[in-house]
Amino acid sequence: MNERYSRQILFSEIGKIGQEKLLNSRVLIIGCGALGASHSETLARAGVGFLKIIDRDFVEFSNLQRQNLFSESDAKERLPKAIAAKNRLSQINSEVEIEAIVADANYSNIENLVKDCDLILDGTDNFQTRYLVNDACVKLEKTWIYGAAVSGYGATMTIQPYKTPCLRCIFEEMPDAGTSPTCDTAGVIQPIISMISAIQTAEAIKFLTGNFDRLHRALLQFDVWQTDWRRIKLNEPNPECQTCGHKNFEFLEAETKESSAVLCGRNAVQISPPKLTNLDLPALAEKLKNLGSVKQNEYLLRLSLGEYELTVFSDARAIVRGTDDIITARSIYSKYIGT
Numbered sequence: 490m491n492e493r494y495s496r497q498i499l500f501s502e503i504g505k506i507g508q509e510k511l512l513n514s515r516v517l518i519i520g521c522g523a524l525g526a527s528h529s530e531t532l533a534r535a536g537v538g539f540l541k542i543i544d545r546d547f548v549e550f551s552n553l554q555r556q557n558l559f560s561e562s563d564a565k566e567r568l569p570k571a572i573a574a575k576n577r578l579s580q581i582n583s584e585v586e587i588e589a590i591v592a593d594a595n596y597s598n599i600e601n602l603v604k605d606c607d608l609i610l611d612g613t614d615n616f617q618t619r620y621l622v623n624d625a626c627v628k629l630e631k632t633w634i635y636g637a638a639v640s641g642y643g644a645t646m647t648i649q650p651y652k653t654p655c656l657r658c659i660f661e662e663m664p665d666a667g668t669s670p671t672c673d674t675a676g677v678i679q680p681i682i683s684m685i686s687a688i689q690t691a692e693a694i695k696f697l698t699g700n701f702d703r704l705h706r707a708l709l710q711f712d713v714w715q716t717d718w719r720r721i722k723l724n725e726p727n728p729e730c731q732t733c734g735h736k737n738f739e740f741l742e743a744e745t746k747e748s749s750a751v752l753c754g755r756n757a758v759q760i761s762p763p764k765l766t767n768l769d770l771p772a773l774a775e776k777l778k779n780l781g782s783v784k785q786n787e788y789l790l791r792l793s794l795g796e797y798e799l800t801v802f803s804d805a806r807a808i809v810r811g812t813d814d815i816i817t818a819r820s821i822y823s824k825y826i827g828t
């Protein structure tokens with residue numbers, strides 16, 4: 490055991506035994522934006538032996554205000570976030586093994602990603618991936634830590650399958666597309682990232698060192714701008730929950746929930762969200778008006794973003810022009826419409 494971890498070992502509830510456990514732990518971080526970057530830095534510094542980081546996106550200048558692992562040169566090179574994170578984390582702690590995966594976490598790979606890890610941290614930016622992660626973690630009985638942050642507000646909850654409520658016990662249905670604010674439409678400030686990430690990584694360290702009775706067992710909500718917070722104590726899992734009650738893992742069952750199709754010869758991808766809905770196009774136009782040029786009529790809204798153009802229909806279906814890559818198109822949809 491080297492000097493590096495001496496202050497953490499002095500912390501009596503971790504100690505030498507806890508530190509050994511951290512060094513032998515394997516953690517999956519899904520999404521390496523602001524939350525994921527913060528999780529991975531804290532856990533690499535703490536000496537978690539193996540970190541698997543998956544992200545589908547690349548670094549942009551608009552990330553640098555809050556995504557603490559990334560630098561201007563990463564943004565200039567448009568490096569994939571998983572790779573840029575691995576590069577930086579290797580400088581911070583070369584003793585940690587890091588697997589960087591540049592891919593979309595979806596029904597085809599999620600169980601493989603999860604199965605050889607002790608704990609899963611949510612660094613995603615959309616509900617669709619969270620429901621997928623919830624299904625996989627409940628099915629494989631892996632603990633995962635939900636986290637979300639937008640504008641000055643955030644929430645987190647630690648989910649231990651069959652011991653605590655799962656995500657779907659609390660939020661039965663995914664919110665309709667276009668109804669939730671995203672960091673790309675409502676903005677976000679860095680302090681809420683630190684706050685949510687701090688709770689998530691503290692829970693991770695408690696869990697990995699075997700301090701299970703210290704887990705907070707609540708849905709915690711914070712607003713750093715209003716300086717307000719709430720702790721909603723969790724009861725037992727809901728026996729009627731589709732996921733942990735009925736073991737209906739529908740998000741894992743192939744792409745029944747969202748379909749995307751490359752539109753041949755048009756350099757465009759069509760995205761159909763899991764649940765078609767009736768979008769409030771004027772409200773969406775108002776939300777997007779500062780982000781690019783917006784045109785709207787009663788059937789659709791078109792947002793021009795330089796190299797990409799996003800056309801959203803009133804049922805929430807969309808066509809992303811400027812790419813024939815489904816992952817890029819989905820990422821644009823999550824950022825600007827939100828799922």
Ligand SMILES: [Zn+2]
Binds near residue numbers: 655726727730731
């Ligand atoms: Zn449940």
